[in-house]
Amino acid sequence: MGPVVPDEDATARAVIDEHGILRQWDEGARLLLGHAPADVEGRPAAGLLAPGTVLTPPAPGEDRWSGTLGLLHRDGRTLSVPLLAHRGRPDRDGRRDWLVLSPPAGGARRPEDDFLTSAALIQSPCPTAVFDERLRLRAVNELMTEVIGLPEERVRGLRMSEIGGKPESVELEQQLYDVFTSGVRRDVETYLRTGGEQHAHAWLARVAPLTDAAGRVRGVCVTAHDFTDQYRARERLQLVNEASVRIGSTLDVTRTAQELADVCVPAFADFVSVDLLEPADSSGDPAPGPITAPVTLRRVAHQSVHPGSPEAVVKPGHVDVYPASSPQADSLLAGRTIVVPDETATLEEWLSWDRLRGERVAEYGIHASMSVPIQARGATLGVAVLSRSRRPDPFTPDDVLLAEEVTARAGVCIDNARRFSRERETALALQRSLLPRSLPRTAAVQAASRYLPAARAGVGGDWFDVIPLSGMRVAMVVGDVVGHGIQASATMGRLRTAVRTLADIDLAPEELLTHLDDLVVRLSAEAGSDGTTGEVGATCLYAVYDPVSRRCTVARAGHPPPVLLPPGGPPRHIAVPAGPPLGLGGMPFESAELDLPEGSVLTLYTDGLVESRERDLDASHRLLCQVLERYSGSLDETCHEILQTLLPPGGVSDDVALLLARTYELPSSQVVVWDVPADPSRVAPLRKRAVEQLDAWGLSEAGFTTELVVSELVTNAIRYGEHPIRLRLIHDDTTLICEVSDSSHTAPHLRRAKTFDEGGRGLLLVAQLTQRWGSRHTAEGKTIWAEISLLGE
Structure with a gap:
């Protein structure tokens, strides 16, 4: 019902149920069509339609319909009636009726x-x-x-x-x-x-x-x-949010100060300078006691809406002395924010102590300035000066509160950076030496990674790696050494090196973890030989993916299971036997195999990502899956969003290693497999078929080397191996791989042939002509492989 107002005209109203039966018919409807309620109620509404009238039903899910229909008057006339229908809420029986309305005659346009x-x-x-x-x-x-x-x-x-x-x-x-x-x-x-x-x-x-x-x-x-109030509230909220995300991303004083300036320009000010007090000694802490003028400050950072910050008089890294009555000294001596112009001073008066600064103010039209002390834990660290030139409005009390809030956050971050700068530099240097600087590009996966050391405990023992294997395969590993500090980092470096060495001989994931477990046991024994507890513990997850078969084999040693995001499907944890942590010794490891459609995303991580005091482990796993569900195609952006969603803004209490890998499938058109007869005379035709296949692939320039490699590997397999024997050629944009597999478990080795020896030079020739070669054991025997570069010298 609408408001009760005088109204001479009556709106025609009718109620029609879901089956098309008229349930109500009011006075306005009677005046419109002449039918009394008793004549139409309980009857199909379609009976009122004029012959030939076509009714277009509302779209599924629509709760409103409008249109013009031909309706029959009681006297037989056909009236063209504009109608509006609303679908009501369900009643107790779940029925939803339609309320049909027609405007009164007075709805036509009037002169008034x-x-x-x-x-x-x-x-x-x-x-x-x-x-x-x-x-x-x-x-x-x-x-x-x-x-x-x-x-x-x-x-x-x-x-x-x-x-x-x-x-x-x-x-x-x-x-x-x-x-x-x-x-x-x-x-x-x-x-x-x-x-x-x-x-x-x-x-x-x-x-x-x-x-x-x-x-x-x-x-x-x-x-x-x-909408000024809403605009400013939105602006303040955005600035505070930006500050919480961007300020303090590292434990570096200069970077943190620059982040403060970057956040405020141009969202809040047109020019910002950040100056810090000179430390009293090598500890990096400011001098104790009250601040007195003149004040010596070092310019750490500034930012401007103008490229190159031409308003700045002092360059970053330079020291300047500020006398009393200068903006910087005034706010530091008073211990509070000072805004100019105000009722006590104009901007020109405030800058009268420095002619050059006054000229810059006039040149760039600076009309308002605010000086905010940077403080943390009861100590004054420096001052931030914010100025406006393009923005026409002066600073308001709300602006002062906002500036103080943002600056206070920056002050805490700067204080943290000063306290831990030396430790941080050491940690970062150690991290750079132990972790991969970049991930290799392979035909099997595209990968992105993140590593965050613990905020307080320093660098720890988390690591990750992507290791190219033979046959276009790739190994992905994530591990976590128990503890923090130099000892944990050194252990992590040794384990990472061991994994690379074991991966190079193509051990299966469960075998690799067994060897790694033996190493951790030995490291514990060595560490305890000096009388300390010496216990070394670690967890690890090792996965091998083959882009030809799209098979992935995963094994883990007490490590969190990986999360799989299949293309077009929801993310899920991969069921992999947990296995014991490394260092217990003598316990078996098991692996799991699964097929991965092309475009699947594997998420490998350490427990620092999901373990939190604010929520339980299941909630963290749900959050991780929710972020992966929003995957938009960029691994780097997804890594960033995962860290932003799961980790607290103030830093993590444990190291975090994160590795995302999107799988590729090597097309069958880039792979050929031939059975090799047990007849040395068939080597020559096989060489010819290999060259013809290279021609079909457009790789003719690799034909000579391929002939020699195929000839040597196939001949050796026929002479010394066991049948069945197969030759496989694989290629991508940069590499051609020749593989010969047989049923023998005896691996070949290089030897130096003497001057008059008839043989013994084949594998040496293969090693000289290819970029690398090797062998790997399989369930059926062994595979000898060689990689030929398709890139010009």
């Missing part, structure tokens, strides 16, 4: 409606202006004249750019032109100071085309909405 239309423009609660086809002002209401600051007679006939006289006005006029020419309405946000205002306002200008009866655009209407 022209007055209402005109009054709506004049008395509109929003500033409104109308522009003609030449984009000249034709009419404004009273509120718009207040916004402009001029009476209508002085601006009527002018363009928007002529009325405002500012770059923002020119941009807004371009928006009016775009709407006029396209006929499509648009919303435009602008931040400017209008006629006679002391402070700039944020305006949402809603620009709409004005069309005549023929549909031609005859002008443009602009309705302005002042």
